[in-house]
Amino acid sequence: MNELAAAVFAAESAAHVVDVPRSRRFAEFRRTFDAEAYLRRLAANGLAWVPRGDRRYPPRLDAIHDPPLGLFVRSRQPLEPAPPAVVAIVGARACTPYGADVARTLARDLTRAGALVVSGLARGIDGAAHRGALEAGGTLAVLGCGIDRDYPRAHATLAAAISERGWIVSEYAPGVEPAPWRFPARNRIVAGLADAVVVVEARERSGALITADLALEEGREVLAVPGEVHSHLSRGAHNLLRAGATLVRGAEDVLEVLGVEPVAGPTRPALEGRLERVLAAVAVGACTAEEAASRAAVDIAAAGAALAELEVLGTVTQTEGIYREVMCSAALSGT
Amino acid sequence: MLARTVTHSLVGLDPRRVEVEAHLQRGSPAFAIVGLADRACQEAKERVRSGITSAELEFPVKRITVNLAPAGLRKEGSAFDLPIALAVLAASEQLPARALDGVAAFGELALDGRVRPVPGALVAAEGARRARVEKVVCAADSAPEVALAGVEPIPVRHLAEAVAYLRDGYEPPPVPAPAQTASTPDVPDLVDVRGQERGRRALEIAAAGGHNMLLAGPPGTGKTMLARRLPGILPPLDDEAALEVTRIHSVAGALRPGCGLIRVPPFRAPHHTASAAAVIGGGGRGLRPGEVTLAHRGVLYLDELPEFPRAVLEALRQPLEDGVVSIVRVEGRAIFPARFQLVATMNLCPCGGRGDAAAQCQCTPQRVEHYRERLSRALLDRFDLVLTVPRPRGAELAGPAGESSADVSARVAAARRRLAAAPPPLNDAAAGLLTHACERLPLSGRGRARVARVAAAIAALAGAEAIGSDHVAEALAYRAPREIAP
Numbered sequence: 128m129n130e131l132a133a134a135v136f137a138a139e140s141a142a143h144v145v146d147v148p149r150s151r152r153f154a155e156f157r158r159t160f161d162a163e164a165y166l167r168r169l170a171a172n173g174l175a176w177v178p179r180g181d182r183r184y185p186p187r188l189d190a191i192h193d194p195p196l197g198l199f200v201r202s203r204q205p206l207e208p209a210p211p212a213v214v215a216i217v218g219a220r221a222c223t224p225y226g227a228d229v230a231r232t233l234a235r236d237l238t239r240a241g242a243l244v245v246s247g248l249a250r251g252i253d254g255a256a257h258r259g260a261l262e263a264g265g266t267l268a269v270l271g272c273g274i275d276r277d278y279p280r281a282h283a284t285l286a287a288a289i290s291e292r293g294w295i296v297s298e299y300a301p302g303v304e305p306a307p308w309r310f311p312a313r314n315r316i317v318a319g320l321a322d323a324v325v326v327v328e329a330r331e332r333s334g335a336l337i338t339a340d341l342a343l344e345e346g347r348e349v350l351a352v353p354g355e356v357h358s359h360l361s362r363g364a365h366n367l368l369r370a371g372a373t374l375v376r377g378a379e380d381v382l383e384v385l386g387v388e389p390v391a392g393p394t395r396p397a398l399e400g401r402l403e404r405v406l407a408a409v410a411v412g413a414c415t416a417e418e419a420a421s422r423a424a425v426d427i428a429a430a431g432a433a434l435a436e437l438e439v440l441g442t443v444t445q446t447e448g449i450y451r452e453v454m455c456s457a458a459l460s461g462t
Numbered sequence: 463m464l465a466r467t468v469t470h471s472l473v474g475l476d477p478r479r480v481e482v483e484a485h486l487q488r489g490s491p492a493f494a495i496v497g498l499a500d501r502a503c504q505e506a507k508e509r510v511r512s513g514i515t516s517a518e519l520e521f522p523v524k525r526i527t528v529n530l531a532p533a534g535l536r537k538e539g540s541a542f543d544l545p546i547a548l549a550v551l552a553a554s555e556q557l558p559a560r561a562l563d564g565v566a567a568f569g570e571l572a573l574d575g576r577v578r579p580v581p582g583a584l585v586a587a588e589g590a591r592r593a594r595v596e597k598v599v600c601a602a603d604s605a606p607e608v609a610l611a612g613v614e615p616i617p618v619r620h621l622a623e624a625v626a627y628l629r630d631g632y633e634p635p636p637v638p639a640p641a642q643t644a645s646t647p648d649v650p651d652l653v654d655v656r657g658q659e660r661g662r663r664a665l666e667i668a669a670a671g672g673h674n675m676l677l678a679g680p681p682g683t684g685k686t687m688l689a690r691r692l693p694g695i696l697p698p699l700d701d702e703a704a705l706e707v708t709r710i711h712s713v714a715g716a717l718r719p720g721c722g723l724i725r726v727p728p729f730r731a732p733h734h735t736a737s738a739a740a741v742i743g744g745g746g747r748g749l750r751p752g753e754v755t756l757a758h759r760g761v762l763y764l765d766e767l768p769e770f771p772r773a774v775l776e777a778l779r780q781p782l783e784d785g786v787v788s789i790v791r792v793e794g795r796a797i798f799p800a801r802f803q804l805v806a807t808m809n810l811c812p813c814g815g816r817g818d819a820a821a822q823c824q825c826t827p828q829r830v831e832h833y834r835e836r837l838s839r840a841l842l843d844r845f846d847l848v849l850t851v852p853r854p855r856g857a858e859l860a861g862p863a864g865e866s867s868a869d870v871s872a873r874v875a876a877a878r879r880r881l882a883a884a885p886p887p888l889n890d891a892a893a894g895l896l897t898h899a900c901e902r903l904p905l906s907g908r909g910r911a912r913v914a915r916v917a918a919a920i921a922a923l924a925g926a927e928a929i930g931s932d933h934v935a936e937a938l939a940y941r942a943p944r945e946i947a948p
Contacts, residue, residue, distance in 0.1 A: 220827050250827040281831060359822065415852045416660045416939070427659040428920075432935035439899045439938065446945055447810055447817040448679060448850030 130178045130196035132160045138273060138300035173290075174274055174301070175200045183208045191319040191345050195298035198316075199274035202294040212242040212385045213267075215317045215342070217335040218252025218327035219360055224446030225413065226328035226360065227255040229352050232454040233325065234259030234266070236378030240390045243267055245320050247313055248282055248295070252327045252335070257289055265293030267320070271313035273303035314338040322385055323348035325375055329363030336363050339372075348384050350375045377454060395442060401425070402440075405433035406452065409443055413451035465552030465559070467545040468566045470589030471537055472582045474749040474789075474796025475713055477589025481531045482542060484549035489525035495546070497530030500538040509540070509571040510547045516575035517622040522554040536793050541580040544569035544599065547621055548628070561628040565616075566590040567599040575621040579603035581715030584708055587611035599624050605637040606722060607712055610705070649694040649726055653866040654687070661688045664849045664940060666870050669695045670877035671919025674782070674804040674844050676767070678946055679851035680818035685807040688851075692761050692805060693729045694867040697875045703759045706799065710758055714751050728760030730802075734769040742777045744789040749796040752789075754781045757802035767806040768836040775841055778804070782844045804844065808837075810945065818853045834946065846912045848942040877922035886921045888914065891931040899938055913937045 136156045169176060177183045178197035183206045188194050200206050214237050216230055234244045234256040244260040246253040248268040260266035268289050270278065274297040277283040289295055298316065299309070314334060318324055318341040326349070329335040339349045350373040354361030368374055373384055382389045398406065408414070408422035420430035434450055437443035443450055463486045470477040493507045514521045528546055530537050545567045551557045568586050570578040583604035588611040590598050597614045605617035617637045618624040626632035655662060661677070665688055668675040677685040699707060704723040711717045711724060732741055732753040739745035743752030754762060764770060781787045785801035811830045815821030825833075842848075880886075888896070896917075900910055914929070916937035921929040 221825070279828075417657065420659065427663050428936055429932070431660065431663070431939040432932045435938035436895070436935045439895070439902050439935075441902065445850075445943060447943075448852035449817075 129157070131162055131165065131176055132157045133196055134199075134298065134300045135160065135165060138303045169199070169301075172275065172301070173201060173203075175202075175206070177206055185209065185320055187213065187322070188316065188319040191315065193315065194319065195316060198296045198298060199300060200294055200296050201274055201290045203291055204294075206294055206296070207243070210241075210243040212382075212387050213245055213321045213323075214242050214381055214385070215245045215321035215324040215338065216252065216256035216327060217246060217314075217317065217324060217329075217338045218364075219329055219333060219335065220249050220251035220253075221360075222251040222255070222328045223354075223358065223360055224444075224449065225354065225451065226252055226352075227446075228444055228451060229454060230255040230327045231259035231262075233327070233352070233375070233378055233381070235262045237381060238263035238266065240378060240382055240387060242382070242385070242387060245269065245317055247271065247310075247317055248278070248286060248289070250279055250281065254282055254285060256327075257285060261288055261292060265289075267294045267296065269313055269316045269320070270295060270297035270299070271309040272305035273297065273299045273301045275301035276303075276305065278305045310334055311337050315341050318342040318347060319345060321347055323350055323381060325381060326351045326364050326367055326372070328352070328354055328358075328360045330359055331362045331366065333363045336367070339367060348373065350381060350384065396440075398437075398440075398442075401429065402433050402437060405430055406437055406442060409434070409437075409450050410452045413449050415448055416450065419450060463553045463555065465549045465557075465562065467549045467552070467562050468590075468593070468595060469542060469545040469568045470566060470586040470593075471535070471539075471541065472585055472713055473535070473794055475585060475709060475751065475798060476796075477585050477592070478535060479589060479593055480535070480537065480542075482545040482549045483529045483531065484546065484553040485527045485529070486522055486524040486550075486553045487527070491523045491525065493526045493528075495528045495530065497528075497533045498536045499530055499542075500536065502540050503530075503537050503542055506540065506543045506546050506571075509543050509573060510550060512573040513543070513547055513571035513575045513621050514551065516573065517620065517625065519551060519556055519622075519625065520554065522550065524554075526550060526553075539580060540570035540578075541568040541582070541586070543571040544577060544621070544624065547571060548599070548624065551625065557625065557628050564595060565597050565599060565628070566593070566595045567624070569599070569601045569604065569618075571621060577601040577618050577620060577624070581717075582713040583607040584611055584712035584717075587613045587615075588709070599627070602634075602637050607708075607717065610708065610723060649729070649867075650687075650690050651694060651867045652691045652870055653863050655684065655691065655864050656861050658684050658688065658851070658864075661685075661849060661851055662864060662870075664847050665689075665692060666695065666874060667916060667919050667923065667940070668692065668803070668805070668847050669870075669874045670923050671846070671881065671916060672803055673846035673916060673919065675806075675847040675849070676842075676845040676942075676946070677805070677807045677849050677851055678810055678817075679807075680809060680816065680821060680853055681814045683818075683851045683853050685851055686765060689761075689763050689765075689805045689807065690729065690731075691867060692763075692803070693727045695871045695874050696727045696761075696803075697871070697878055698725045699727060699759055707759050710751055710755055710799070714756055716756065728757055729763060730757040730760070731763040731765065734764070734766050734771075736774070738771065738774045738777050741774050742781075742789070743787055743796075743798055743800075744791050749789060749791055749793050751798050752787070754778070754787055754800040754802060755798040758799045760802060762802040762804050764804070764806040767808045768833055772836065775836075776838065779840060779844070806845070808946075809833075810850075817850065820853075837946075839947065842942055842947045843908055843912075845942065846916050847940040848946060849940060850943060850946075873923060876925070877919065880922040880925065881918065885918055886926060886929050888917075888934075889928040889930055892917065892929045892934045895931045895934045895938075899934075903938070903941070904944070905941065909941060913941060916940055 324342040351364040351367040579601040584607040587608040602617040605615035608615035781800035810816035811825040815823030920933040
């Protein structure tokens with residue numbers, strides 16, 4: 128119960144969790160702290176506490192050099208201590224539509240293959256990864272603030288969906304405000320939980336690269352998804368690739384590193400000829416409706432209709448007027 | 463001595479009969495105007511005095527009282543100058559007593575006696591017609607408007623001419639009838655738009671179905687260029703609509719002299735710094751029509767939609783819903799027509815760089831979200847067609863010129879006729895696709911209805927008997943994307 132007291136004291140005194148046990152005021156706090164009552168209050172709010180040493184505490188996280196004293200968990204199900212494979216997907220908050228799309232499909236396909244996708248519930252890549260994972264199962268989000276907070280606010284509904292079908296964890300007790308220095312600390316948990324960290328889009332100096340560094344220090348795999356060479360949002364990931372990170376083209380590349388057998392996704396139903404032609408035009412590379420029309424040699428009305436139908440079928444997505452093919456596991460078969 | 467002239471003043475868009483009575487008495491010389499006259503109206507005294515003298519007539523050296531009846535109605539503006547002058551002249555027996563029977567008059571006087579046109583001539587003349595007045599003495603520049611109302615104008619350039627007509631039966635030279643030009647040269651043509659096939663197609667559908675349209679995308683992608691070309695492909699206004707639009711523009715003083723009936727649907731583009739009163743109506747003094755009314759039966763174009771104050775955007779919901787705006791001011795209450803087609807543009811982020819790979823947008827996700835939250839869901843729901851216009855590639859801009867507005871306009875007119883005759887029904891395949899789309903895409907019940915409406919316009923353009931699945935599919939492509947309506 129010492130760990131819980133420390134975590135709660137840190138929340139109430141705004142101290143760093145690591146500094147707490149040496150604090151004199153903590154000794155005083157511990158004498159008056161009623162752990163049983165606190166745990167009951169947590170449970171009443173749908174929260175749980177998993178201290179280090181508990182059998183539900185993730186062994187991978189226990190192995191890092193500064194593991195959290197314990198994890199607060201917000202979920203409908205008990206914390207799964209050791210899923211067969213855990214992949215962290217991290218990247219920029221201000222991502223491009225391409226990055227969001229890759230993160231989403233990657234997370235979906237990894238979850239379908241039985242891996243647990245972990246990320247930080249931030250905007251951009253993190254959110255896209257959680258959403259993609261929820262399409263195929265559960266996911267785990269690590270917060271950099273108190274377990275009762277939905278930060279950012281914009282992801283409140285996403286957080287509710289995750290706690291319904293996956294887990295939200297944090298080392299911070301309810302009431303802790305988000306603060307800039309808590310996010311790198313959060314990243315160590317993201318890296319610590321994972322067997323492999325996939326960086327999707329990152330600037331040269333980025334929180335995602337901190338996560339990748341922490342993962343390397345703990346001997347976890349680091350992988351990166353390439354982007355457009357012109358884009359400053361690709362530089363972080365490209366630097367990792369230059370330094371020897373594994374290049375990711377799809378879920379198979381990640382699963383190969385983890386030694387997990389890929390699961391074939393639902394096969395795409397055969398399309399009508401006109402849809403097939405327009406899809407082939409988009410598969411050449413992300414493009415506007417006009418470009419798709421000229422590549423497929425159809426008029427703009429027919430191209431617009433075909434693109435919308437492909438969107439309904441889920442084989443094409445559109446953001447900001449640019450259409451792109453939804454990444455599909457089948458695209459990698461034969462490599 | 464007492465004399466009386468009849469004129470018509472405006473309350474909103476409606477004419478009200480006003481009797482101008484002039485009474486001369488013995489006593490120390492004075493000139494008073496009573497009957498809730500505003501400042502411009504009070505100043506008529508000086509213009510009438512100078513005007514009468516300049517016309518080489520005699521301004522009576524008596525105690526003059528002018529009453530504008532009904533006394534409870536507020537009178538504003540300078541249109542009372544001419545009837546006041548005529549009443550004073552009749553009261554002083556410089557005009558025969560019966561000369562003013564069956565004649566209405568309005569117009570502003572210059573100090574040298576010339577008669578100037580006033581706004582709202584068309585409406586005032588319609589008031590005269592309703593009151594069974596056959597002739598209206600007015601400024602020569604107002605004569606074409608008066609003729610449109612179906613009343614005989616007596617076009618006078620000078621007060622002396624008016625007096626000569628009323629006293630001696632002098633016939634002032636007629637004003638040439640305005641040329642009825644079908645197209646005005648200041649509406650730009652679609653032929654100038656290169657590339658942008660998708661934008662052109664959406665514009666054609668919007669014109670055929672009368673849909674509101676939102677164009678999103680980085681600056682410089684031709685959003686404004688497209689929007690400005692919408693009036694050129696809309697069918698010309700029919701007689702009733704043309705009269706209605708001309709009346710509104712007459713009251714607003716926005717009618718160019720000698721242009722006749724407005725046949726081209728109006729295009730109004732208020733800047734985003736415009737106040738709610740300027741956009742909705744009732745701005746300045748009195749019950750003036752706002753931009754939404756000036757855009758009646760035409761296009762209201764709002765560039766940079768999220769930059770408009772929230773109050774303006776929310777106030778647009780009434781006209782978008784009901785096609786009218788009601789305005790209440792001290793001067794009274796008015797209901798103005800405001801059935802316009804709304805075309806708006808927006809960027810994808812505050813800096814405008816989003817959606818343009820070369821611009822390297824630096825906006826944080828929070829700022830982007832905040833920018834998009836300025837548009838309420840209720841307002842976004844009014845746009846049937848939403849289109850993201852990406853930056854065109856160089857090759858497109860170097861491509862051949864597009865179709866001309868005249869060609870597109872012919873197809874639009876045909877589609878409008880088909881829609882008016884019998885709106886096409888959904889066939890089974892189309893209904894199936896629509897239901898499937900509602901399951902797979904974030905599409906609300908209202909969104910479904912919007913897609914069906916747009917699909918009807920597409921089917922009408924294609925000349926199809928029923929709405930097919932390809933029409934529904936194309937309509938789906940113009941639904942609000944996630945990044946605009948999350």
